[in-house]
Amino acid sequence: MRAVYIWQQPTWAEFKWDNERLITLLSDVRNLEGRIIGLMDGVGFNVQNATSLDVMVEDVLRSSEIEGELLNADRVRSSIARHLGLNTEGLPEPDHYTEGVVQVMLDAVRNSNQTLTHDRLFNWHAALFPTGRSGMHPITVAAYRVGSEPMQVVSGAMGREKVHYEAPASEAVPAMMDKFLDWINKEQGIDPILKAAVAHLWFVAIHPFDDGNGRITRTITDMLLAKADGMPHRFYSMSAEILRERKGYYEALEKTTTGTTDITPWLEWFLQTLRSAILRSEVTVKRVVAKSSFWQRSREISMNDRQVKVVNMLWDGFDGKLNTSKWAKITKTSQATALRDISDLIEKGILVVANEGGRSTNYLLKEEL
Known part of the structure; x- marks a missing residue:
């Protein structure tokens, strides 16, 4: 029918x-x-x-x-x-x-x-x-x-x-x-x-x-x-x-x-x-x-262009896990420079080491913990 x-x-x-x-x-x-x-x-x-x-x-x-x-x-x-x-x-x-x-x-x-x-x-x-x-x-x-x-x-x-x-x-x-x-x-x-x-x-x-x-x-x-x-x-x-x-x-x-x-x-x-x-x-x-609140609070913290770029990517939903190699690739810089950038942000309380296993060290925004 x-x-x-x-x-x-x-x-x-x-x-x-x-x-x-x-x-x-x-x-x-x-x-x-x-x-x-x-x-x-x-x-x-x-x-x-x-x-x-x-x-x-x-x-x-x-x-x-x-x-x-x-x-x-x-x-x-x-x-x-x-x-x-x-x-x-x-x-x-x-x-x-x-x-x-x-x-x-x-x-x-x-x-x-x-x-x-x-x-x-x-x-x-x-x-x-x-x-x-x-x-x-x-x-x-x-x-x-x-x-x-x-x-x-x-x-x-x-x-x-x-x-x-x-x-x-x-x-x-x-x-x-x-x-x-x-x-x-x-x-x-x-x-x-x-x-x-x-x-x-x-x-x-x-x-x-x-x-x-x-x-x-x-x-x-x-x-x-x-x-x-x-x-x-x-x-x-x-x-x-x-x-x-x-x-x-x-x-x-x-x-x-x-x-x-x-x-x-x-x-x-x-x-x-x-x-x-x-x-x-x-x-x-x-x-x-x-993210907006973070940048308002962090406006007095000195960051270079590479750091600003990656921090913004992390706030916008970074695909995968951030490590030194990925930082170097994203910012088109050396591994040594990438590690210095990351260490600087850890000292400034913006990044932390992710508490997880694996062969490489991964990093997170401190505010994501």
């Missing part, structure tokens, strides 16, 4: 959910969000901007990666940094496509209070597909899909395809998008975070474009989450967490879009994933705050 899709339900777009099942999750998310904002309020604008830059780079990269597209991280960083007025020294010039992807994300989160219109969506879509093609195939760009071919989400090899979802016919899309945008731009008295979750599902269900629906869905979600927390900076990445939970993401969407208009399970999945994203971010933000 053919699946009945959510848009075929008599009560389509009249979504309902069980608030009792969501209240604890929603409260957890709000509390975590408050903790992150509180942490960032304790540091200067430079640190806030640097942290937000890292998060936005991650968000752009991972949203594209979900769709199987790998962007150059340095070009993404260069584009975002330039738009934020931050230093781009040593970074490559962003290409035209990367610039378009970044502009879409920045428009969404920095102008989250602006009305979401058909034209704004079309502008986003045009930026994602500047050549008018998806891969080698021409698509309708900056307009909703047309034609009689069914819009299907499929997987599997040719001849063995599995249809996971079939979207509404193209002639139904304009009216459905009218209703969706009307809902987005009006206050309904529901929690703004829940609104972001509902919008995510609703847009996916309509699948209004020939391609790029997933990326634009996540852009709308980021816009509504930015509006929900009222912050111009982003301190967590929902797209990065969705990528980590990609299998569960697609399963949750498929289950909900082939079910009834009771979307409680989807909202639970969304809130759980958002909570994980904020928890993961909290670890990073705490480290950023600790």
Whole structure:
């Protein structure tokens, strides 16, 4: 028996959910969000901007990666940094496509209070597909899909395809998008975070474009989450967490879009994933705050450029264990100079010898103990 899709339900777009099942999750998310904002309020604008830059780079990269597209991280960083007025020294010039992807994300989160219109969506879509093609195939760009071919989400090899979802016919899309945008731009008295979750599902269900629906869905979600927390900076990445939970993401969407208009399970999945994203971010933000505090306390301590470089790398999450050989390689200096640099930082109370076995001596920031 053919699946009945959510848009075929008599009560389509009249979504309902069980608030009792969501209240604890929603409260957890709000509390975590408050903790992150509180942490960032304790540091200067430079640190806030640097942290937000890292998060936005991650968000752009991972949203594209979900769709199987790998962007150059340095070009993404260069584009975002330039738009934020931050230093781009040593970074490559962003290409035209990367610039378009970044502009879409920045428009969404920095102008989250602006009305979401058909034209704004079309502008986003045009930026994602500047050549008018998806891969080698021409698509309708900056307009909703047309034609009689069914819009299907499929997987599997040719001849063995599995249809996971079939979207509404193209002639139904304009009216459905009218209703969706009307809902987005009006206050309904529901929690703004829940609104972001509902919008995510609703847009996916309509699948209004020939391609790029997933990326634009996540852009709308980021816009509504930015509006929900009222912050111009982003301190967590929902797209990065969705990528980590990609299998569960697609399963949750498929289950909900082939079910009834009771979307409680989807909202639970969304809130759980958002909570994980904020928890993961909290670890990073705490480290950023600790790093900022460290440099404020250490401003009277004399360090050479090599020492500053490696200490910053340790604060930023050094990959592996630091020893004399790695120090020499990173700073392009001799083993003897590396050992003198390290010994000097131990005397100044910045580094300590790691209490572990092994043939080589490893070092840690004293504050990591």
